[in-house]
Amino acid sequence: MAAAVVLTLPLAAYLAGPRIGLFTGAVVLSAYVGLCDDRRPLSVRTRFIALVLASLPIMIVSRADLIHLPYLEPFSLGLLAIPLTLLWLTGFANAFNFMDGINGIAGLTAGISGLGFALAGLWANDSATALLGAVTAGATLGFLPWNFPRAKIFMGDAGSLPLGLLLAGTALVAARQRGQGLPVTLPFPAGVQILGPFLFDVIFTLGRRALHGKRIGAAHREHLYQRLSRQWGSHTPVSVLYGAFSVITVALALLYAGFSDLGKLISLTLSVLAMSLFAQRVLSRDRPLSAETQEPA
Numbered sequence: 001m002a003a004a005v006v007l008t009l010p011l012a013a014y015l016a017g018p019r020i021g022l023f024t025g026a027v028v029l030s031a032y033v034g035l036c037d038d039r040r041p042l043s044v045r046t047r048f049i050a051l052v053l054a055s056l057p058i059m060i061v062s063r064a065d066l067i068h069l070p071y072l073e074p075f076s077l078g079l080l081a082i083p084l085t086l087l088w089l090t091g092f093a094n095a096f097n098f099m100d101g102i103n104g105i106a107g108l109t110a111g112i113s114g115l116g117f118a119l120a121g122l123w124a125n126d127s128a129t130a131l132l133g134a135v136t137a138g139a140t141l142g143f144l145p146w147n148f149p150r151a152k153i154f155m156g157d158a159g160s161l162p163l164g165l166l167l168a169g170t171a172l173v174a175a176r177q178r179g180q181g182l183p184v185t186l187p188f189p190a191g192v193q194i195l196g197p198f199l200f201d202v203i204f205t206l207g208r209r210a211l212h213g214k215r216i217g218a219a220h221r222e223h224l225y226q227r228l229s230r231q232w233g234s235h236t237p238v239s240v241l242y243g244a245f246s247v248i249t250v251a252l253a254l255l256y257a258g259f260s261d262l263g264k265l266i267s268l269t270l271s272v273l274a275m276s277l278f279a280q281r282v283l284s285r286d287r288p289l290s291a292e293t294q295e296p297a
Helices: 002-016 018-039 044-061 078-099 105-123 127-146 156-174 190-194 196-211 224-232 236-256 261-284
Strands: none
Touching: 002 018, 002 127, 002 156, 018 044, 018 127, 018 156, 044 078, 044 156, 078 105, 078 156, 078 196, 105 127, 105 156, 105 190, 105 236, 127 156, 156 190, 190 196, 190 236, 190 261, 196 224, 196 236, 196 261, 224 236, 224 261, 236 261
């Protein structure tokens, strides 16, 4: 997947502007870091520094500067945009990596999300967003038959880290000011909403572990998708369900700009509420892990 992206990004840069080509550096470095981590686990510090370096080329292209929230005028984050953008890029790359734990879930979600960004770009005549989304979707969907429903190969960190960076970076590009009075393609947080199902699972799970005094960085099997796959005894329906979640959040994100302030607020609130009810349902039917599968306290 990383190779497919690296080979097609120069064409995207030729069509949409050379700055998009900077994504190539982010993909190459994050894929290399992921490959090293797959072969021999890296320390948390080394991995974090490497992801920060991989994020820098994307930050040259776009940053989370302009925020559009219901009932508020669009406002700029100023200098805060730099650390928050870095947090967004590295955080979602890691979140995407955490969610790559069963056959097809990461591939389906990335493919659908990429197509969502591509459609948003086409709709708004934004070639940069459209091509980045198409590149991401194409690389992922080309990989998917080898990983779903039965896995012959796995994405690994070498695939999940660059995909996470690509999706997070595309959300930033979609939210940038294009000038000449043109509206942004996907207002922040609409671009984030596309990636909402994965974000919710990770934030909910890590927050719950923190409340219970568990180590956030320790290996575990407590993500909602992991619990659900144990309950259902299969990866396939869980991956399809998360793919369906992505279809819904893509649709809401594409419609976000056309909503009234009340509609925007309802769209964002209902997404979180629906995922919260889903989480409660999964937890209510879950069984404790056996002693052999629990990590040390």
